[in-house]
Amino acid sequence: NAGVTQTPKFRILKIGQSMTLQCTQDMNHNYMYWYRQDPGMGLKLIYYSVGAGITDKGEVPNGYNVSRSTTEDFPLRLELAAPSQTSVYFCASSYSTGHLAEKLFFGSGTQLSVL
Amino acid sequence: GQQVMQIPQYQHVQEGEDFTTYCNSSTTLSNIQWYKQRPGGHPVFLIQLVKSGEVKKQKRLTFQFGEAKKNSSLHITATQTTDVGTYFCAGPSGNTPLVFGKGTRLSVIA
Numbered sequence: 001n002a003g004v005t006q007t008p009k010f011r012i013l014k015i016g017q018s019m020t021l022q023c024t025q026d027m028n029h030n031y032m033y034w035y036r037q038d039p040g041m042g043l044k045l046i047y048y049s050v051g052a053g054i055t056d057k058g059e060v061p062n063g064y065n066v067s068r069s070t071t072e073d074f075p076l077r078l079e080l081a082a083p084s085q086t087s088v089y090f091c092a093s094s095y096s097t098g099h100l101a102e103k104l105f106f107g108s109g110t111q112l113s114v115l
Numbered sequence: 116g117q118q119v120m121q122i123p124q125y126q127h128v129q130e131g132e133d134f135t136t137y138c139n140s141s142t143t144l145s146n147i148q149w150y151k152q153r154p155g156g157h158p159v160f161l162i163q164l165v166k167s168g169e170v171k172k173q174k175r176l177t178f179q180f181g182e183a184k185k186n187s188s189l190h191i192t193a194t195q196t197t198d199v200g201t202y203f204c205a206g207p208s209g210n211t212p213l214v215f216g217k218g219t220r221l222s223v224i225a
Contacts, residue, residue, distance in 0.1 A: 042217035101207040106157040
């Protein structure tokens with residue numbers, strides 16, 4: 001199993017550009033998450049999904065959109081990139097036991113710079 | 116909303132010294148989890164504590180969950196250079212995704 005795979009690993013955007021961060025997992029996990037990590041600030045939840053067709057906002061959803069058309073994929077969309085979105089983005093998934101407190105499996109991250 | 120606080124933010128130790136990081140939640144947790152992130156890497160799950168007062172050991176690492184299930188600690192005995200990284204605690208409140216602390220960055224001087 002590859003686990004959680006994120007692409008791209010690095011990206012530089014200009015202000016106002018759009019892009020999609022890809023995330024796919026092959027562990028048949030229903031629960032998937034997007035976190036962003038700023039230096040010294042820990043991990044903040046952007047969006048999460050408990051299954052195909054179901055998404056919900058996390059702590060910092062503004063400026064982002066997600067979709068979940070399949071169990072495996074959970075892309076994160078930035079519509080109008082802003083410098084405040086410069087960060088490292090981690091996708092994660094977890095076992096589906098009926099609650100959201102199971103351990104997370106993280107992808108290797110996408111380092112995004114908006115200039 | 117729920118907040119999870121960790122102290123210290125940074126810790127520099129000589130190799131062989133002990134290290135402890137503390138985690139406090141503003142609400143009672145159903146469980147608490149610890150993750151380690153190596154420099155340039157991604158968070159990796161270490162352990163989950165569920166019971167009040169629970170203590171678990173993994174080789175030189177000792178994890179504790181407080182009696183009130185609002186605080187936790189991670190203690191490393193005789194640190195090694197392989198222990199370098201940032202240690203995060205995380206906990207859910209009710210049926211919500213994990214909330215992470217800001218982490219404690221550990222540096223080990225050989």
